[in-house]
Amino acid sequence: MQLPLFPEQASTISTEVDHLLYFLVAVSVFFTLLIFLAIFYFAIKYRRRSENEIPEHVHTGLTLEIVWTVIPFGLTMIMFTWGASIFFKESRPPDDSMQIYVVGKQWMWKLQHMEGQREINELHIPVGRPVRLTMTSEDVIHSFFVPAFRTKQDVVPGRYTTTWFEATKPGKYHLFCAEYCGTNHSGMIGWVYAMEPQDYQQWLSGAPKGTLSQAGAKLFEDLACSNCHKPDGSGRCPSLVGVFGSTVKLAGGGTVKADEAYIRESILSPAAKVVSGYEPLMPTFQGQVTEEGVVDLIAYIKTLAEKPAEQPSQPGIAASAASTATNR
Amino acid sequence: MTTAVLQERTHYLNNGYGLKSWLLTKDHKRIAVLYFITISIFFALGGVFASLIRLELVTPAGDLVSSETYNKLFTMHGVIMVFFFLIPSVPATMGNFFLPMMIGARDLAFPKINLLSWYLLIAGGGFAIFAMMAGGVDTGWTFYTPYSTTYSNTYVIATALGIFIAGFSSILTGLNFIVTVHRMRAPGMTWFKMPLFVWANYATGVIQVLGTPVIAVTLVLVFCERVFHIGIFDPALGGDPVLFQHLFWFYSHPAVYIMVLPAMGVISELVSTFSRKPIFGYPFVAFSSVAIAVIGFLVWGHHLFVSGQSLYAGLVFSFLSYFVAIPSAIKVFNWTATLYKGSISYATPMLYAFGFIGLFTIGGLTGLFVAALGIDVHVTDTYFVIAHFHYVMVGGTVMAYLGGVHYWWPKMTGRMYPEGWAKLSALFIFVGFNLTFFPQFILGYLGMPRRYHAYPPEFQVLHVASTAGATVLAVGYILPAIYLAWSLRYGPVAGSNPWGATGLEWATPSPPPTHNFDRIPVVTHEAYDYTAVPQEVEVV
Amino acid sequence: MAENKETRHTQPDLSKPEMRHEHADVNVWAIGKLAIALILVTIASVFLMFGVFRFLEVRENALQPPPSPVVSLDSRKQPPEPRLLQNEPENLQEMRAAEDQLLNSYGWADGEHKAVRIPIDRAMDLLLQRGLPSRLQPTTKSAKGPSK
Amino acid sequence: MTEHIDSVKTYALVLIALLGLTVATTLVAFVDLGNFSVVVALAIAVTKMLLVALFFMHVRYSTRLTKLVIFGGLMWLAILLLLTLTDFLTRGWMGVPGK
Amino acid sequence: MSSEAHAHAEETLALREQFDTAEQQKDASTLGMWIFLITEIMFFGGMFAAYTIYRSAYPTVFAVASSSLNVTIGAINTCVLLLSSFTMVMAVRAGQMGKRNMIIIFLILTLIFGCIFLGVKAYEWNEKYVEHHMPGQAAFHLEGTPLQGPAKIFFSLYFAMTGLHALHMVVGVGILLTLIVQTRAKKFSAEYFTPIDISGLYWHFVDVIWIFLFPLLYLIDRHLPK
Numbered sequence A: 001m002q003l004p005l006f007p008e009q010a011s012t013i014s015t016e017v018d019h020l021l022y023f024l025v026a027v028s029v030f031f032t033l034l035i036f037l038a039i040f041y042f043a044i045k046y047r048r049r050s051e052n053e054i055p056e057h058v059h060t061g062l063t064l065e066i067v068w069t070v071i072p073f074g075l076t077m078i079m080f081t082w083g084a085s086i087f088f089k090e091s092r093p094p095d096d097s098m099q100i101y102v103v104g105k106q107w108m109w110k111l112q113h114m115e116g117q118r119e120i121n122e123l124h125i126p127v128g129r130p131v132r133l134t135m136t137s138e139d140v141i142h143s144f145f146v147p148a149f150r151t152k153q154d155v156v157p158g159r160y161t162t163t164w165f166e167a168t169k170p171g172k173y174h175l176f177c178a179e180y181c182g183t184n185h186s187g188m189i190g191w192v193y194a195m196e197p198q199d200y201q202q203w204l205s206g207a208p209k210g211t212l213s214q215a216g217a218k219l220f221e222d223l224a225c226s227n228c229h230k231p232d233g234s235g236r237c238p239s240l241v242g243v244f245g246s247t248v249k250l251a252g253g254g255t256v257k258a259d260e261a262y263i264r265e266s267i268l269s270p271a272a273k274v275v276s277g278y279e280p281l282m283p284t285f286q287g288q289v290t291e292e293g294v295v296d297l298i299a300y301i302k303t304l305a306e307k308p309a310e311q312p313s314q315p316g317i318a319a320s321a322a323s324t325a326t327n328r
Numbered sequence B: 001m002t003t004a005v006l007q008e009r010t011h012y013l014n015n016g017y018g019l020k021s022w023l024l025t026k027d028h029k030r031i032a033v034l035y036f037i038t039i040s041i042f043f044a045l046g047g048v049f050a051s052l053i054r055l056e057l058v059t060p061a062g063d064l065v066s067s068e069t070y071n072k073l074f075t076m077h078g079v080i081m082v083f084f085f086l087i088p089s090v091p092a093t094m095g096n097f098f099l100p101m102m103i104g105a106r107d108l109a110f111p112k113i114n115l116l117s118w119y120l121l122i123a124g125g126g127f128a129i130f131a132m133m134a135g136g137v138d139t140g141w142t143f144y145t146p147y148s149t150t151y152s153n154t155y156v157i158a159t160a161l162g163i164f165i166a167g168f169s170s171i172l173t174g175l176n177f178i179v180t181v182h183r184m185r186a187p188g189m190t191w192f193k194m195p196l197f198v199w200a201n202y203a204t205g206v207i208q209v210l211g212t213p214v215i216a217v218t219l220v221l222v223f224c225e226r227v228f229h230i231g232i233f234d235p236a237l238g239g240d241p242v243l244f245q246h247l248f249w250f251y252s253h254p255a256v257y258i259m260v261l262p263a264m265g266v267i268s269e270l271v272s273t274f275s276r277k278p279i280f281g282y283p284f285v286a287f288s289s290v291a292i293a294v295i296g297f298l299v300w301g302h303h304l305f306v307s308g309q310s311l312y313a314g315l316v317f318s319f320l321s322y323f324v325a326i327p328s329a330i331k332v333f334n335w336t337a338t339l340y341k342g343s344i345s346y347a348t349p350m351l352y353a354f355g356f357i358g359l360f361t362i363g364g365l366t367g368l369f370v371a372a373l374g375i376d377v378h379v380t381d382t383y384f385v386i387a388h389f390h391y392v393m394v395g396g397t398v399m400a401y402l403g404g405v406h407y408w409w410p411k412m413t414g415r416m417y418p419e420g421w422a423k424l425s426a427l428f429i430f431v432g433f434n435l436t437f438f439p440q441f442i443l444g445y446l447g448m449p450r451r452y453h454a455y456p457p458e459f460q461v462l463h464v465a466s467t468a469g470a471t472v473l474a475v476g477y478i479l480p481a482i483y484l485a486w487s488l489r490y491g492p493v494a495g496s497n498p499w500g501a502t503g504l505e506w507a508t509p510s511p512p513p514t515h516n517f518d519r520i521p522v523v524t525h526e527a528y529d530y531t532a533v534p535q536e537v538e539v540v
Numbered sequence C: 001m002a003e004n005k006e007t008r009h010t011q012p013d014l015s016k017p018e019m020r021h022e023h024a025d026v027n028v029w030a031i032g033k034l035a036i037a038l039i040l041v042t043i044a045s046v047f048l049m050f051g052v053f054r055f056l057e058v059r060e061n062a063l064q065p066p067p068s069p070v071v072s073l074d075s076r077k078q079p080p081e082p083r084l085l086q087n088e089p090e091n092l093q094e095m096r097a098a099e100d101q102l103l104n105s106y107g108w109a110d111g112e113h114k115a116v117r118i119p120i121d122r123a124m125d126l127l128l129q130r131g132l133p134s135r136l137q138p139t140t141k142s143a144k145g146p147s148k
Numbered sequence D: 001m002t003e004h005i006d007s008v009k010t011y012a013l014v015l016i017a018l019l020g021l022t023v024a025t026t027l028v029a030f031v032d033l034g035n036f037s038v039v040v041a042l043a044i045a046v047t048k049m050l051l052v053a054l055f056f057m058h059v060r061y062s063t064r065l066t067k068l069v070i071f072g073g074l075m076w077l078a079i080l081l082l083l084t085l086t087d088f089l090t091r092g093w094m095g096v097p098g099k
Numbered sequence E: 001m002s003s004e005a006h007a008h009a010e011e012t013l014a015l016r017e018q019f020d021t022a023e024q025q026k027d028a029s030t031l032g033m034w035i036f037l038i039t040e041i042m043f044f045g046g047m048f049a050a051y052t053i054y055r056s057a058y059p060t061v062f063a064v065a066s067s068s069l070n071v072t073i074g075a076i077n078t079c080v081l082l083l084s085s086f087t088m089v090m091a092v093r094a095g096q097m098g099k100r101n102m103i104i105i106f107l108i109l110t111l112i113f114g115c116i117f118l119g120v121k122a123y124e125w126n127e128k129y130v131e132h133h134m135p136g137q138a139a140f141h142l143e144g145t146p147l148q149g150p151a152k153i154f155f156s157l158y159f160a161m162t163g164l165h166a167l168h169m170v171v172g173v174g175i176l177l178t179l180i181v182q183t184r185a186k187k188f189s190a191e192y193f194t195p196i197d198i199s200g201l202y203w204h205f206v207d208v209i210w211i212f213l214f215p216l217l218y219l220i221d222r223h224l225p226k
Ligand code: HEA
Pocket: A027, A031, A035, A071, A072, A073, A075, A076, B142, B256, B257, B259, B260, B302, B303, B321, B322, B324, B325, B326, B328, B329, B330, B332, B360, B361, B362, B363, B364, B365, B367, B368, B370, B371, B372, B376, B379, B380, B381, B385, B388, B389, B392, B393, B396, B397
């Protein structure tokens, strides 16, 4: 008969959230006891002795009112600032975090590692390394919730949302969907396996099928992106080399940072933001490419970078290996 | 005072018999009784759904009902309880009955519109019941898109239409209250001599008038999108589901204050009457009602912290959510201070008032938990939130509602309720309530998501405790239904002012005549002046 | 909330209808000022949040590990060869694929299109048929069938 | 209650002003003022609203309570628009998709 | 209210029993109507909020979609509605002076202008239907182009806002008809014309909504080439 009363602390943020919880519980217990004891004490001390007794008038001063306005206000400001700082930390993934793509679909979680591993309702991550999840949904709103990590983030169709965590304790933790999504909402659950780094590497090198960027390269050909987007940027379409992470000047002024959300938007609704100096020729690929496809394309576009000045290619196998590694 | 004497005197109950005299009445007191019967039925219905939910959750596996049925259960439970029981509960019954009498008016400003409001609630309820009979709706009471507009194939339109119509009932009641308070107070009844129950219902009227239209138009847009696939909230066409949540919660947070403010008004009356003392800091308590109503409109974003809303907006809404907590704090402290040096009686309404102050404090303080951004990320959409809002709605408003029903029962029916049974049921309710919902705080922080039909086995013990509490709570609620009905026939006849209260409504015989006052009362004393309590009105 | 100035000592003459309800209404001017104050507080808190946002951002950035020099390069360029492998399993797998491709495909082995590359299995069969160009000791016949 | 009765001339003048403003806003729309054109369009619409409200809806003579009610209504519309915009206009400030 | 006027007005005064004086009743009705108009502001406010968000999200698409609306008809329609407001206020003025036939004339004029407005609106909608601008239609005119999604949102907002506005106009026309009938039945006098007064408020309010709808829907960035 299990009766856990407090969730496991398995991520860097979980201890901070719990410290704020202890503070809030302390304040609440104090005020609850204050109110309950005051009621009981007054109810007993001033119980009605006779039916026609009229209590004498109590002077209602301003000071008391100010006191029990200022003190609660002070407490609430502490609660707000403390909560806001944790929220800020939770919303800003470290720059060196490991990228995982998550696609929520009615009643299952599809998770994709950059190395190509694709998991359903399971996520293997190394302990001690920040993991950043870029998530979207193919149908309704879901919500990626790992109680042991104290993190939750709605997964909204039509755009990307991000969450991150850094596991501190190896183990097997619940994964829930926390935003109602229909019939099997309570079935859209799974497990997060936090593993020691060496176990994780061992798991990783299991049998990777094609990596994300390879699948992206294939898609880039199949969808004929390549015959518009030439590496040298010739023709009437911009080159996509090195576009990821750069700031793009838009038609009609304004600039935007070319992150995953921008690339996704450029693929699915290109008319929304048009690159300055170009016509909105690009057709929408809405419906022709799945969310996973978009994720693969993004992974591929991330790898497009200007080839350095062509070195004399070393002969032999090494050359081909080195060259294949760069000419994607 | 034999029951025979009671029969002779004509009062609002025996002033005309038959269906027509009730269904076409313009008397605010009769309309209040019609509302009282309607919402009791809806409360029973919502309670049955709650009991089925609790029974299902006894076992980790979803084996009592299918998951589709469970989704319909909590949706109908939420919709019926919020829109058809709690929002009309205090304003439509006690507000309708006593607001005019408390300010010395003969009726509300627009009696015909008042009757129309009741018919709108019945029409709206009819649609919701039809939707329930025909197959139910499974979108949750929040109707989040794109599930409610594209993916759910249940009776969303019928339920949305029902809520749309019931919304206008709420708007018109609010409008009626505001105009009545401004234009129809008895001579001498200035704003600061009005009972605090009137202040609370006035503030509620302001929220009803300013908030309800926004959910009305949102439901129209959901209706259009579901029928014409036009795309305002459809992500595939570039629409933004978060915009629906903004429009929905712009109304739905102020709606929770529609539910709690009238209850706070009732508690101000009970605490003052049963400690026979004017409320401590009357202007502060009066002002805090209006402050809650106004600031309540600035905080809706705290339901969207993890929904994809920008972090900056999260900061703004979390900050303002703490502003709205201060007036509630002022009210709780002033009620407690009123007890100091009072002459406190333990009549049942006062027990309910004690229960309200204690449980509303716990519920409100947990509101501060979920208003903190760091905590809410973990506990949103879990049973922690379920516990928070049941504490303030069931532990708060429903308890105050029952306190008010018992307090004004002698005035409404001319009969006293049986004190012994009433105290017993209050005890059942207090114990059953805490046993039902306190474990849900622990479940919530453990990570048990809400709206789950099946759950991991380690949460079972807490769920079983919660279901056990629910049965005790159900017994607690059924008892008053029985002994109050019993008291209509056999209860001892009540005088015109059994509690020695100060309101103008106690200056009329019980039950009051249709025109309330033979002579328009002139108010010269301050509110809650126990040296000038209206004496027993001799029954002619 | 100041109500009308003169306090009501005399009993209102209820015969006249206008005297039968209270005329002192809410002090609109005071509420107007409150409303303005509320607007200012809301707008002030919206901008105050801007300060909080900046403060948290600066604090958070300070905690971040300093970005590696490579990243500061213009992202369009990549550092010269040889580069750290970012995704070892992927690179290993690609190298093997490239080798397999070389080993099992037809193609020109050199720029001047003189020599041809043939799949290794095919090459082994041909070698068996042709036998190895052994040195002059005729005595050691290859174990397998006749040389071609 | 002999409420003040306006002269036909006042109403006629207000009508002409309204018609004039309608023509004006239509023409101004064809002039490229960049994103300033929205401000101009709204300014004209607000002036037309004030004309209709003050003159045609007799707000000039109505009780101060009515004026407060109108001001309150517009303020609530502003609350809905402003606080919703604090979300939509600040998306992406964290440089992270979805925040 | 001089006492003898008070006595004379007694019989035409439909004074509800819960009110003490006619002035109290008129104030209450006016206040009640203004509060109802506030709920209408918030009702349309929800759609204005959606409009603001989507216009700031898709400025170019909204400009292109808005350019397909006929400006001249829109402007004419606005002027028709302003004229109807003028005749409505003249009717209220006639009510203040108790001139029954003037009330009827101006009410009928307002009714005519209102029907013209609805007629023009119906024509515009039909034209939109013919040109396949209705988002619900299968052959939506921008189908397949990248603008298709946001353009559907513009047109759904266009039809939702103008549709609900037209619905309010129809209700207004109904009110005008009842008023005309009641005036002919001599129900109103200089002392009691409140129904005309508050119906006037409603009508002017519906006009003000259109005053905002016209520029926001029809006049988005008209200076851009089509
Ligand atoms: C009667 C109904 C009611 C009331 C009164 C409240 C009151 C409050 N609520 Fe609650 N709430 C709901 C009904 C209610 N709520 C519902 C129905 C939901 C969920 C809807 C859904 O998702 O389905 C919800 C959800 C909800 C959320 C979103 C949770 C989530 O889904 O993530 C938040 C977040 O801020 C919140 C906050 C508050 C706050 C700060 C108050 C404050 O008003 C409380 C103020 C009271 C006090 C503070 C206690 C008294 C004060 C003292 C004893 C003095 C000491 C106080 C201090 C130190 C400040 N509520």
